[in-house]
Amino acid sequence: MCGLFGIYGNKTSANITYLGLYALQHRGQESAGIVVSDEKEFKFHKGMGLVSDVFSQEKLNSLTGNIAIGHLRYSTTGASVIENAQPFVANFSSGQIAIAHNGNLTNTKFLREKLESDGSIFQTTMDSEIIIHLISKSKKNNLIEKIIDSLNQVRGAYSLLFLVKDKIIAVRDPNGFRPLWLGKLNDSIVFASETCAFDIIQAEAIRELEPGEIVVVDKSGLNSIKPFKKNKNSFCIFEHIYFARPDSNIFGGSVYFTRKQLGRNLAKEHPVDADIVLPIPDSGNYAALGFSEESKIPFEIGIIRNHYIGRTFIQPFQSSRELGVKLKLNPVKELLKGKKIVIVEDSIVRGTTSRLRVNTLRKAGAKEIHMRVSCPPIKFPCHYGIDFPTKEELVASNHSIEEIANLIGVDSLKYLSLEGLLDSMPVLGENFCTACFDGNYPVEIYD
Amino acid sequence: MCGLFGIYGNKTSANITYLGLYALQHRGQESAGIVVSDEKEFKFHKGMGLVSDVFSQEKLNSLTGNIAIGHLRYSTTGASVIENAQPFVANFSSGQIAIAHNGNLTNTKFLREKLESDGSIFQTTMDSEIIIHLISKSKKNNLIEKIIDSLNQVRGAYSLLFLVKDKIIAVRDPNGFRPLWLGKLNDSIVFASETCAFDIIQAEAIRELEPGEIVVVDKSGLNSIKPFKKNKNSFCIFEHIYFARPDSNIFGGSVYFTRKQLGRNLAKEHPVDADIVLPIPDSGNYAALGFSEESKIPFEIGIIRNHYIGRTFIQPFQSSRELGVKLKLNPVKELLKGKKIVIVEDSIVRGTTSRLRVNTLRKAGAKEIHMRVSCPPIKFPCHYGIDFPTKEELVASNHSIEEIANLIGVDSLKYLSLEGLLDSMPVLGENFCTACFDGNYPVEIYD
Amino acid sequence: MCGLFGIYGNKTSANITYLGLYALQHRGQESAGIVVSDEKEFKFHKGMGLVSDVFSQEKLNSLTGNIAIGHLRYSTTGASVIENAQPFVANFSSGQIAIAHNGNLTNTKFLREKLESDGSIFQTTMDSEIIIHLISKSKKNNLIEKIIDSLNQVRGAYSLLFLVKDKIIAVRDPNGFRPLWLGKLNDSIVFASETCAFDIIQAEAIRELEPGEIVVVDKSGLNSIKPFKKNKNSFCIFEHIYFARPDSNIFGGSVYFTRKQLGRNLAKEHPVDADIVLPIPDSGNYAALGFSEESKIPFEIGIIRNHYIGRTFIQPFQSSRELGVKLKLNPVKELLKGKKIVIVEDSIVRGTTSRLRVNTLRKAGAKEIHMRVSCPPIKFPCHYGIDFPTKEELVASNHSIEEIANLIGVDSLKYLSLEGLLDSMPVLGENFCTACFDGNYPVEIYD
């Protein structure tokens, strides 16, 4: 996954982009980058790590210009190397261009081979470089047409921000897999993956880009076009379940409300006789709260996060995953001793982390441990940008729920149904991609 | 404030001390240090910053030895310089000695002037150096007697860990201001400021040191002596209100339970007509939960923490404190719009942060904002180790509660009473120091 | 300018390349890079600064493979950014390719515009990227043919090392502007810009590549081809005057001997009545020695280099260039007091440094200062790789020798004649490019 931010028409564009990326840090911790244009030329800086590690105030001050785009990269497939940090910047016949991309294309292998056989050279393994090559090779007359021409050749998921000398071009793919918002900060136009980035800079959220929409901002103002053939909407449902921040609105509604509703539906579908409901902080907080409200079982924040864990990966000790889990989360023993507890997880991927957590809770004295998961079993990999592992590693792909319960070591394990999931969403269920649960991939996988 | 950890009799003593300090990181973020002894000589490393920044695995590997003590320093009075990082290590006639200190002495000025007039030289501004000088100058026959002789001359708050070639000596002052625990990890003896440090290394908590107790661990085993005149107990009540981790037990009971009880008592004392209860995460979580349970007003985790904020101080932007608050905590607007809300704070010191938070909630659409504080107004500075500012800066020292409510911008503001506070504690209220609320300082302030 | 090193067939190829670059450090201090191939794929590392700053032993150990090429970049035209560090690495239809380039092309603008209009995108401002694009676009059947096809389109100066999966291809342009040597280290084949890089690794220097020669090394051994139309030789005479190390052989002879002969010829052409001959260390040492031998005026190493100056640029103080000069070189006052001195400079570019040095010598007490320069006045910029400034900044381009003497503040100033210069060279003068002195550019400047 990745995070995008852009701003047009602000003297402190690099500073504001830094703040926007800061609020979107959960969308990608591998690398961060900002490109600015002063309407003459680009300046940019990229680096590995968190946005706060990559940028110093001195560095930001050197990025002068009134148009900027920024990117956060998540450690997905592809080497974790500085060359792959975005935005990708290149020169072509029309001058400089930068691209920031959220999502995964599904026909990159085909396109890359075609381009290479035609004499193109590549410096990265990123989808984004392919898009720029296609633009550069397009015979269309102007940049927007070239972009449309290029995107007509790619398949898959893409929310994009392009920067050229004097404009930002924002694009959301025809299925709308990934979110992309348009906002306003005084006289400036802003773009961001989620609305929480607008809150931090006190910008006003105007609306999400529509699937298939292209928005161009330049001196002449804001122009929207919809040049692509209309597809079925395929919003990524996992953004609402886990990925997006709870204080964001995406795909038509509040993530916080969605998650509480997931918990309520889960309690309705799978009631349990227990003394307390425990969330796995912080991602499980909201569903657990909904579960508690619906079930009337008291809610206790009985697993304590180490506030400082985030600061560093304790590399030396990660060999022991159990220690890693313990460093992050420690249960309040007094609370658990002899109790029947329900823990609410947002999802189970490999199952290994859940097993370690359950083991810790058991050692802390819990008498019965019931796990409730606020989505259905994840059985299929994602080809549109979520970093799930292969089917072999997805525990629900090869095990029955009962087997998983045994593996994890819980007294009972229940998943929310697909109906219960879709019912919790802010818009009709048919708008969402649920491929990770049911294997129905809305866009063909060519590679 | 500061954090202490020690271990006797373990080949990986530096690694375990690192983990112990990691769990105690909330007690001090300014500097970290570890000293180990292989029963022949010391090796040590200290640095500014978090324990995870100061120590690499390589550095830990170089600290070979089976006895270790570690220290975390909080940015209190005294220059924030590497010289003041602890443990303080020195040579004297009996060989090497290291000291780690939690608490503040109240007659340092007197002692230092006396020592200097007698020809002593000082390299730091720390209390701890004074204690070592007194030990070195003592005419007593052995180290333990020298330590007792030295501590008989100091006044104030001190939990101490001494390391010499072949032993650890742990001390808690006669009033017991600061916590200090004794535990067991297989065949090793461990010490820590809070029990959460034992959880992380899967050690067993045996008991708290008693006020005035000295515990010596060496080849001959564990010996306890109580050489000091018995004082009244003066446990720091603010440890339970705010400072300690909720998953720790200190001063006779679970911090988590205490904080929930504070919230219940607060709800009983100061009921309010509201739609939702909001904690200030994470420190206000537990009292808010208690408040919600008692008042039946729904609990909502509607202020979202940025998980990555901890990683870096956003120095460049701290001029704008408002931005700083916003970067850390962002409210869920949809939840607040048009609502009457209660926010539960653990304490108000200067009032500035509360004002900014309230302002943010107001902008997010809250109709009424009622603040409930889970302790009485803080009117007096602490001389025993908590880093409160001077009376001039303590808002409750110069303003009525009504004035504070106006400053902060809330519709109502209520504090928990001293009785309600003491009633929530795990042991009788008379065992606690409440000087910050009532000005009754249990140990004289000489400086 | 730049430095090249390559090795084929050695398990420690990265380590040896590091050492080779170390010996060539004088050819480029801006950036350093090494690419290795294990005959399957590349690993590489590049960074700003000296080779010893860019590479740690750990980094070198990670560069496993038995074929390697390395590059040092001098701060010439083009931004000093990490993107421009070489070797340039790219993927194209035939796999991975890396290029290291010493020299400047003279038709890059034309080629780049052509490539861009044809849809190519560029990520750097380096000549080298153009060459790779041309190779990738070539319709020829194999890599060597593609390389020849590509180089037939470029004009200017280039010594090149290409690395592909299983071979190194070394090229020297038809005019032979820049040096490039072939050597042998046990069973490995090595390439380097100068022979001093062979000495450090105890390799044997076999021969210089001939102008227009391509040498391919792979499993089948060493193959040489000469596919280009024969041009007149145009060896860079400034390599012998200043750039190359005195312990290297290039263009047919020892640089040390050449420089001593320059000094002898200078003494013959421009005798002077003086007490001592002083070199500007270390570059002026050899000509000064020759001057002293011919003139019988005693040689004194009376200007002392600070051995540590190289370690860091004293940025803070560089505003004061005078201080910069003083930090580097300090005269022995006792030696100069009341003396008539001759100082031998290798060349004068802007004249500013000479002026400062003369001023320092004057303050140290010298009675008369005569400057002798071991080459003719530099009047024309170099388009083939030496980083001279524009004509406006070349002092000899706009001033008579008398005016320069006044600017610099010497009692007399004499330059070696072009005849005296050519006479000192190890091969016939007609083999050299002397464009910086006479403006006769042997290859057309298209850009």
Added chain:
Amino acid sequence: MCGLFGIYGNKTSANITYLGLYALQHRGQESAGIVVSDEKEFKFHKGMGLVSDVFSQEKLNSLTGNIAIGHLRYSTTGASVIENAQPFVANFSSGQIAIAHNGNLTNTKFLREKLESDGSIFQTTMDSEIIIHLISKSKKNNLIEKIIDSLNQVRGAYSLLFLVKDKIIAVRDPNGFRPLWLGKLNDSIVFASETCAFDIIQAEAIRELEPGEIVVVDKSGLNSIKPFKKNKNSFCIFEHIYFARPDSNIFGGSVYFTRKQLGRNLAKEHPVDADIVLPIPDSGNYAALGFSEESKIPFEIGIIRNHYIGRTFIQPFQSSRELGVKLKLNPVKELLKGKKIVIVEDSIVRGTTSRLRVNTLRKAGAKEIHMRVSCPPIKFPCHYGIDFPTKEELVASNHSIEEIANLIGVDSLKYLSLEGLLDSMPVLGENFCTACFDGNYPVEIYD
């Protein structure tokens, strides 16, 4: 060895001290430190490494004050740790004091044990800390008397700079082992180990402190006292042979002239039939020049220094000392082939480096290699500050000259006689300590 610099009465005292230390860098590369006083309090910074690595302009700017002292530490005995970096700074009854020390005391063990038994604690293993303890314990009435009282108790070699709030106190021990100069920079008073530090800041050298002299500089001006019993002078002769910079004056004369005279005397004592004289650059340059002038054998700078070697210790490769030597110095093969050469070394300590160099010259083709050493055989360790190894490691302590010649691999080896050495000095030979050659230690070694 160590380097000292101090300045009184200059607003940019830290900057000037930085430059002074820069010029003295050859006297110590292990650590660097600067302490400044603004006549109220101290600010200081110390670090491991070169002065240019330890100090940034930002760091220097933070060191505001008009009085400063600085120190460079050489890696001698005692751990190479930051705690041992100087100046040593402490507080005592009269306020803050800092000390910078060049030389070694010879009764530290005795003094330290006495102080510890009296209750003093130590934080370093430096002589300097002992001096400060003695000052702090002195019962004398004022600081100067306390310093005299303290120094009356120490034995050995010391040039010292003390800094207190409002003054600098400079001291040279009664034997005058180490140099210490007094100078003037406009209205400021400066101190430095060597005059080359004055040149860099364009200060005027006034005079060397006399052995046993104390100079105090404060608001009242400059005061000199000579409170110690007069001893015989014992100037360190090795400063002239090797340690000091050739552009410095110390112990009454120019180091450059001394070294040339050493070479002349060497040529007179030990003539040789040879084709060329080669110096080991740069330290052997001056004696080799003198040797050439006297012997009429041509001087050739035929061993080339890598200018960049200084920047980093090539740790990874130091296992191979031969490589280390080669990286630093490379001979010009063309010059040596078939020649009879004389190489002039300043001194032979262990003999290992000489052996490697000779081996390199032999491989480069030299027919005969004759080594001439510009001092007598070093047979005895130094207890006054030069970092010679023990007798076991001093090759001349256990081997005849013939044996050394064999070990090193030269065709002949000759040392300058003690008479020839003393004859070259700028003042009468009886003023020098020659203990390393003859074992006559002028001050008793107590430890």
